[in-house]
Amino acid sequence: MKVLDIALKDLRRFLRNYFFLGLGIGVPVLVGAIFYFAFGGLASDGRFNLPQIDVVVVNLDEPVAAYGNFSAGEMLADFLKSEELGGLLAVTESNSAATARAAVDRQEADVAIIIPADLSAAMFDPQGRAVIEVYHDPTLTIGPGIVKSIVTQFVDALTGSRIAASIAYAQLAKRGVTVDGTTIQNIAMRYGEWSASLAEGQGAGTLLTVRSPAGSKEQGNRLLAMIGGIMASMIIFYAFYAGAASALTILQEKEDGTLPRLSTTPTPMSAILGGKLIAVFALIIVQVSVLMAFSSLVFKTTWGAPGPMLLAIVGLVVLAGSFGIFVMSWLRDTRQAGIVLGGVMTVVGMVGISSVFTGTVPGAGGGIAATLPLFTPHGWALRAWRLAMDGGGIGDVLLPLVVMLALTAVFFSIGVLRFRKRLGGH
Amino acid sequence: MRSIDLMVKDLQQLVRNWMTPVFLVAMPIGFTLFFGMIFSGAGGQSDPRLPVAFVDQDNGSVLSTHLLDLLEASDAIRPVASDESVDRVERKVGKDMAAAVIVPAGYSERVLAGEDVPLTVVADGGTAAGSTAQTAIQAAAVRLRGAVKAAQLSAEALEAQGQAADESFLMGALDEAIAAWRQLPLTVVATQSRAAVEKEEKPSVMATRYGQASPGMMVQFSIAGIMGAAQILVLERKSRSLQRLLTTAISRVEIIVGHYLTMFVMILAQLAVLISFGQLLGVNYMREPVAVLLLAVTMALWTASLGLLIGTLARTEEQAIIFSLIPMFVLSALGGAWMPLEVTGKAFQTVGHLLPTAWAMDGIQNIIVRGLGLESALLPAGIMLAYAVVLFALAAWRFKFE
Incomplete structure (x- = not known):
């Protein structure tokens, strides 16, 4: 009973401690809320809406008088200003490339599209070349990528017409056939019609059948899953903090003299230490439960099937608790704790949960980014949680669970042995 | 003091x-x-383009070969030819591969015969990598089919002049069209603001990586x-x-x-x-x-x-x-x-x-x-x-x- 009394006393003390409440509950909620706010919380339909891209269009293109004042530049400018792109692009026009570039330099615009003077002429000159410049702020990647893709699609339609006309001209010439301008124009027009039908979506399905890989989520669910992943990583990160902070009380009580005093009572040191260890695990259970409940209610996080999730939670609780005991057993006194809590736990934790953030970046999810977290206990805990949250079964979380339990055994044994040695007693 | x-x-x-x-x-x-x-793309690979699995069930046909060429020319993706089964390749999408493109058997023959045969693309369009790869594959597919269309229009023009457009004519026109798509007369070039051009400074890879x-x-x-x-x-x-x-x-x-x-x-x-x-x-x-x-x-x-x-x-x-x-x-x-x-x-x-x-x-x-x-x-x-x-x-x- 004394073991439980000590555990309850410690637990009560912690739950009244604003340091634990702030760091163990407040900060993870705060970080989750920041990401929720950043990526999905403000979108009315629960989806992420990319902010409008501010585009300055400079149309320097000179119409070709010989072809009825045809102006490819004007067509492109009109296309960019069209209603269908209105939600994506906020287009303004400028007469000067230098002014447009300066607007991008001053961050008044995200992208400047500079249509060259010879664009239309290049359409009709077999040797003609023209370059449309998409000038952008180098800190931006998504917006300029989208703009470039839109402009490229438009330019490809023009290019295709020219290629079709010039190929026909050249190939027929090889067969000794000279075609007139009307035939060439007709070929270019027919290509243009075919290209337009693709652009309008009538023929897009004839080119590609796109399907999502098995297990991928709809966009709305993806946002919730992303916030859920971030909350899971926060729970894991701060569970380890809580484990270390609660194990710190062993050192604190030794310094305050309460432990030596306790050791003069009939309570054996093993019971005292046992009570404190129970408090460490109980505290993490409380913390994890509160954060999961909060995340479910506010961020609509779904945690997967109860069985695998329960195993992942058990793994986290025992691992975070024993890691805390292990780390604190190496400290001389509580003065070192600040650096360990603020430094070591932060570094190990950030590396361990980094896959949550790197996994969303194109090309950044593999290699070292996937391997390095597994050198930390946090990484294995996160793996188990994500497998459970992604709908994995008990068999799926078994491997990370076994690793977590093995790590727990090592950390717990070393930590308890060191504390027993230092505290002495019977 | x-x-x-x-x-x-x-x-x-x-x-x-x-x-x-x-x-x-x-x-x-x-x-x-x-x-x-x-x-910066995990581990500083020499080719930073997104990897896309390329499964050729058409066994190196004319169009699948040209498609591979066009995909190689992309500045966003790099095709990685794969002999593995579609199931295995599909499981890699979102992990090792940004997307997968599957050329179905008989694709070349049927498309050249005028049939509309779609390529199969496996991509998670909800991710940045997946949507980027999908856009790049679509651009290559448009160019491939555009080249076929150009060749077919040439053949029709030849026939309109009373000559028969045999297979060699069609293939010649197709090869020329593909070559033209690889040397575009009209191009779109992305440039960055002053850091990239001022004093002839090159855009620094390191500035991008650690910026x-x-x-x-x-x-x-x-x-x-x-x-x-x-x-x-x-x-x-x-x-x-x-x-x-x-x-x-x-x-x-x-x-x-x-x-x-x-x-x-x-x-x-x-x-x-x-x-x-x-x-x-x-x-x-x-x-x-x-x-x-x-x-x-x-x-x-x-x-x-x-x-x-x-x-x-x-x-x-x-x-x-x-x-x-x-x-x-x-x-x-x-x-x-x-x-x-x-x-x-x-x-x-x-x-x-x-x-x-x-x-x-x-x-x-x-x-x-x-x-x-x-x-x-x-x-x-x-x-x-x-x-x-x-x-x-x-x-x-x-x-x-x-």
Whole structure:
């Protein structure tokens, strides 16, 4: 009973401690809320809406008088200003490339599209070349990528017409056939019609059948899953903090003299230490439960099937608790704790949960980014949680669970042995 | 002078603890390298384009070969030919591969015969990598089918002239059209603002790789760095050293200034080390040394003011830690130190720019990424200075000696 009394006393003390409440509950909620706010919380339909891209269009293109004042530049400018792109692009026009570039330099615009003077002429000159410049702020990647893709699609339609006309001209010439301008124009027009039908979506399905890989989520669910992943990583990160902070009380009580005093009572040191260890695990259970409940209610996080999730939670609780005991057993006194809590736990934790953030970046999810977290206990805990949250079964979380339990055994044994040695007693 | 003595004492106290340089310098350096590496495409592969599995069930047919050529020419994706089953390839999408493109059996023959046969693309369009890959594959598919269309139009034109368009004519026209699509007469070129073109500087790969991570970690860990100094202040108050100091000739103002100077010098030194390290990584901080100095000084000023305020408000060392960590997380995340604000919503960006961290990021990136000059550092520096004044005034007002 004394073991439980000590555990309850410690637990009560912690739950009244604003340091634990702030760091163990407040900060993870705060970080989750920041990401929720950043990526999905403000979108009315629960989806992420990319902010409008501010585009300055400079149309320097000179119409070709010989072809009825045809102006490819004007067509492109009109296309960019069209209603269908209105939600994506906020287009303004400028007469000067230098002014447009300066607007991008001053961050008044995200992208400047500079249509060259010879664009239309290049359409009709077999040797003609023209370059449309998409000038952008180098800190931006998504917006300029989208703009470039839109402009490229438009330019490809023009290019295709020219290629079709010039190929026909050249190939027929090889067969000794000279075609007139009307035939060439007709070929270019027919290509243009075919290209337009693709652009309008009538023929897009004839080119590609796109399907999502098995297990991928709809966009709305993806946002919730992303916030859920971030909350899971926060729970894991701060569970380890809580484990270390609660194990710190062993050192604190030794310094305050309460432990030596306790050791003069009939309570054996093993019971005292046992009570404190129970408090460490109980505290993490409380913390994890509160954060999961909060995340479910506010961020609509779904945690997967109860069985695998329960195993992942058990793994986290025992691992975070024993890691805390292990780390604190190496400290001389509580003065070192600040650096360990603020430094070591932060570094190990950030590396361990980094896959949550790197996994969303194109090309950044593999290699070292996937391997390095597994050198930390946090990484294995996160793996188990994500497998459970992604709908994995008990068999799926078994491997990370076994690793977590093995790590727990090592950390717990070393930590308890060191504390027993230092505290002495019977 | 007494303030300086106090500062020297504080700094000695901080430096004597071997954990201080670890926390102030080693950690941000480690994280800069880590995030720089992973956000630049994992491990610095020689070809940074997104890998896309290419499954050719049409066994090297004319069109599948041309498609592979067109995909190779993409600046967004690189095809990786695969002999594995579709199921196995599909399982790699979203992990090792950004997408997979499957050319069905008989594709070439049927398309050349005028049938509409779609390619199968497996991609998660909800991810940035998946949608980028899908767009690039679609562009290549449009060009491939455009080449077929051009060849077919040529054949029709030949037949209209009374000659038969045999297979060799069609293939010749197709080859020419594919070649033309690989040497585009009309091109779209993305260029970056001045950093890329000024003084014939090439766009620095390193500036791209570490342009976010280097200033981001600098901003985050400068706030983390004040934790130790704030704890010293708390410790001095708890141990009544501050009260004892008042019995000496040193004035209250000198005590406050002394502690403030400690934090300022410590953060400035930290920033100097991190800037030098960034320079070694290839991030060109030294292209505008005056601007960088101005930004570092104002950054150290406002962060030191925040540290003084934390040291003033915290009653225990634990409080000093939590009062440092919370602003570190909140200000770093909202200010764009963790991720570029570009990927967040408009409201988030607006809120972010109410904070000095977003301005610190803007100021540094104006120099190292955008390639702007001293004038671009003035507004960010001014805003950080304003924060420094307000926070210092608050700290001085609430400063307690007991």
